[in-house]
Amino acid sequence: MTAGDSGFLFTFFNPAVAKQYAPDIAAGMLVTVGVGLAVVVTGTLLGLALAVARALGRRALAWPIVAFADIMRSLPPLVVLIVLYFGLPSLGLPLSAFAVTWLSLTLVLAAYAEESIWAGIRAVPDGQLEAARSTGMRWWQAMRWVVLPQALSRAVPPLTNRIISITKNTALGSVVALNEILNNAQGASSHAGNPTPLMMAAFAYLVVFLPLVVFSRWLEQHWQRR
Amino acid sequence: MPILDISGLRKSYGATEVLRGVDLQVRAGELVCVIGPSGSGKSTMLCCCNLLETPTGGTIFANGHEVTSPLVNINRLRQEVGMVFQQFNLYPHLSALDNVALALRQVQRRSRDEAASLARAALEQVGLGGKAGSYPSELSGGQQQRVGIARAVALKPQVILFDEPTSALDPELVEDVLNVMRDLRTRGMTMLVVTHEMAFAHAAADRVVFMDGGVVVEQGTPAEVFENPREARTRSFLARYGSRLS
Amino acid sequence: MDSLIQNFFNLEIYAQVFPYLLGGLWTTVWLSALVIPLGAAAGLALALGLTQSGSRPLRWAIVAFIDFFRAFPPLVLLILVYFGGPFLGLELNKVAAVALAFVLNNSSYYAEVFRAGLQGVAKGQMEAARSTGLTRAQALRHVVVPQAIRNVLPDLVGNAIEIVKLTSIASVVAMPELLRAARDAQSLVFNPSPVMLAAFMYLALLWPLTRWLGRLEHRRARR
Numbered sequence: 138m139t140a141g142d143s144g145f146l147f148t149f150f151n152p153a154v155a156k157q158y159a160p161d162i163a164a165g166m167l168v169t170v171g172v173g174l175a176v177v178v179t180g181t182l183l184g185l186a187l188a189v190a191r192a193l194g195r196r197a198l199a200w201p202i203v204a205f206a207d208i209m210r211s212l213p214p215l216v217v218l219i220v221l222y223f224g225l226p227s228l229g230l231p232l233s234a235f236a237v238t239w240l241s242l243t244l245v246l247a248a249y250a251e252e253s254i255w256a257g258i259r260a261v262p263d264g265q266l267e268a269a270r271s272t273g274m275r276w277w278q279a280m281r282w283v284v285l286p287q288a289l290s291r292a293v294p295p296l297t298n299r300i301i302s303i304t305k306n307t308a309l310g311s312v313v314a315l316n317e318i319l320n321n322a323q324g325a326s327s328h329a330g331n332p333t334p335l336m337m338a339a340f341a342y343l344v345v346f347l348p349l350v351v352f353s354r355w356l357e358q359h360w361q362r363r
Numbered sequence: 364m365p366i367l368d369i370s371g372l373r374k375s376y377g378a379t380e381v382l383r384g385v386d387l388q389v390r391a392g393e394l395v396c397v398i399g400p401s402g403s404g405k406s407t408m409l410c411c412c413n414l415l416e417t418p419t420g421g422t423i424f425a426n427g428h429e430v431t432s433p434l435v436n437i438n439r440l441r442q443e444v445g446m447v448f449q450q451f452n453l454y455p456h457l458s459a460l461d462n463v464a465l466a467l468r469q470v471q472r473r474s475r476d477e478a479a480s481l482a483r484a485a486l487e488q489v490g491l492g493g494k495a496g497s498y499p500s501e502l503s504g505g506q507q508q509r510v511g512i513a514r515a516v517a518l519k520p521q522v523i524l525f526d527e528p529t530s531a532l533d534p535e536l537v538e539d540v541l542n543v544m545r546d547l548r549t550r551g552m553t554m555l556v557v558t559h560e561m562a563f564a565h566a567a568a569d570r571v572v573f574m575d576g577g578v579v580v581e582q583g584t585p586a587e588v589f590e591n592p593r594e595a596r597t598r599s600f601l602a603r604y605g606s607r608l609s
Numbered sequence: 610m611d612s613l614i615q616n617f618f619n620l621e622i623y624a625q626v627f628p629y630l631l632g633g634l635w636t637t638v639w640l641s642a643l644v645i646p647l648g649a650a651a652g653l654a655l656a657l658g659l660t661q662s663g664s665r666p667l668r669w670a671i672v673a674f675i676d677f678f679r680a681f682p683p684l685v686l687l688i689l690v691y692f693g694g695p696f697l698g699l700e701l702n703k704v705a706a707v708a709l710a711f712v713l714n715n716s717s718y719y720a721e722v723f724r725a726g727l728q729g730v731a732k733g734q735m736e737a738a739r740s741t742g743l744t745r746a747q748a749l750r751h752v753v754v755p756q757a758i759r760n761v762l763p764d765l766v767g768n769a770i771e772i773v774k775l776t777s778i779a780s781v782v783a784m785p786e787l788l789r790a791a792r793d794a795q796s797l798v799f800n801p802s803p804v805m806l807a808a809f810m811y812l813a814l815l816w817p818l819t820r821w822l823g824r825l826e827h828r829r830a831r832r
Binding site for chain 2: 731733734736737738739740741742743744747751752755756759
């Protein structure tokens with residue numbers, strides 16, 4: 138082994154630096170996972186609510202929902218984050234970095250979720266709703282028990298992919314100083330004058346997201362059987 | 364020398380043996396029809412002849428070349444042994460002309476103009492000269508299958524394999540395809556046809572082969588097989604489907 | 610309310626910074642034009658390797674590559690390539706580093722799209738093509754791949770739109786694309802209006818594309 142090789146390892150995989158900053162990275166992981174989970178829950182629920190509202194069929198309701206979905210899907214998430222970060226304080230709503238990151242990603246995920254679920258609802262034959270209503274069910278009941286289960290089943294594969302790619306954007310929170318993995322790693326790296334924390338960050342992200350990706354691949358293969 | 368010489372052909376999928384020693388010869392200019400119940404291995408045998416399936420035993424010679432040899436040139440072989448499919452398998456993104464011309468250009472390396480005129484001639488031969496620019500989705504099932512035949516014919520093969528060519532067609536479209544096949548026969552094409560069209564086999568075939576359970580049970584002229592079957596299995600099969608003769 | 614307009618919809622500032630943002634928009638456009646074909650080509654190659662290869666280790670390696678880069682946040686990848694590259698002796702200029710990170714990230718998404726497209730082409734197509742003597746490569750090139758692309762065209766376009774949005778991340782490493790231009794202008798005029806203007810410009814660029822994408826998806830659903 139030449140001096141150059143050990144130099145590489147010493148630079149990127151320095152055990153002493155790793156040990157010193159491991160707690161920071163771990164703390165960042167908690168934040169990343171926390172924001173991620175919160176975004177998944179609220180984003181999906183909001184998307185579901187919007188899709189159902191759109192299914193009501195009232196023009197006045199449908200139009201703003203479509204506009205919202207189009208806008209949120211046409212803007213880069215980082216732009217949404219920055220606009221909200223600077224904009225909300227002007228409206229008298231100074232939110233923490235955690236809250237702003239959570240809110241922006243929720244809005245973006247809701248837009249995609251709404252489109253996926255709406256496509257699923259459209260794909261369910263009209264006869265399903267008619268049959269359910271003909272047995273005396275009210276519209277809400279027919280949606281809840283007959284249409285939505287089928288719609289959601291169709292929406293799951295594209296939705297899981299979307300959820301993963303949007304929650305990875307929690308890393309963007311570092312731009313507004315959210316103390317998630319990347320931010321903590323960048324701080325640690327400049328503190329230590331050594332990029333090892335960045336490698337730890339990479340590893341930490343893989344630990345969080347690789348299982349999700351593998352799970353979504355498994356889901357895609359096995360979901361059809363239902 | 365027969366154009367197609369199949370000897371002791373065997374094919375297994377794992378533990379299941381589908382072909383258990385098939386012997387069959389097709390001579391130049393002959394139209395041989397293969398009939399039999401589903402699962403008898405007829406289509407599998409056909410697919411072994413152009414190596415869309417790999418035999419597990421036995422030998423096949425096509426036009427003097429050993430198909431079952433490990434040194435066989437598959438792409439050369441397939442220019443000499445053409446195939447027409449039950450599901451047509453036309454390329455949906457290409458026009459009828461391009462469907463026929465593709466192999467002429469890419470395999471036989473002909474120029475664009477040469478390939479186009481040869482393709483046009485093949486389409487005219489099957490009665491679809493006017494549909495050269497149409498896409499498969501614009502054609503009826505019978506027309507699509509005739510394009511499939513043109514696609515095989517254009518390469519000027521020594522023998523054409525037909526895998527239930529009319530089974531996927533509506534009854535009124537079947538006759539058009541059978542007419543093209545009769546016409547091919549009068550032009551001297553050697554044809555091996557797996558079919559359920561008993562009337563066609565009875566009227567047009569030089570020889571009829573009855574397969575069951577992965578082997579050839581009996582073969583002979585249409586008169587021999589349809590009117591005087593020797594084997595009990597042949598008789599019981601014909602009893603079920605004999606009404607199709609009229 | 611008034612302060613909102615002053616801070617975000619300040620027309621004077623819009624006029625002032627617009628030419629500067631236009632330069633950023635141009636960077637966004639050519640960066641996308643660079644990355645999209647590279648990512649798509651790499652993705653197609655990966656998908657072909659995945660669906661056509663008989664070698665199990667190769668297929669596993671490709672799946673591992675795809676899943677790795679789908680799991681890795683693009684911003685982190687960019688930072689690693691950008692700052693870490695020189696340590697590995699990789700003297701990449703800014704554009705090359707950004708392009709490399711984006712292509713690595715995006716080729717994995719393109720690979721998944723192409724994989725689905727290739728697997729969706731009926732098996733009979735390959736059989737028919739081979740039965741006329743075409744080699745595997747010829748059959749793929751003339752018969753299978755064109756149909757695969759047709760089948761997943763909306764997803765390919767959708768992915769391309771994602772790449773255009775992704776370029777905004779390059780602002781973090783001071784690439785002068787649209788968001789960076791807006792942020793720089795923001796610190797110069799001490800007013801967040803430029804960022805809002807950039808948002809409008811993104812919308813003007815991408816909203817029509819998103820609508821077109823919706824029509825493509827609608828057409829596919831009806832086929």
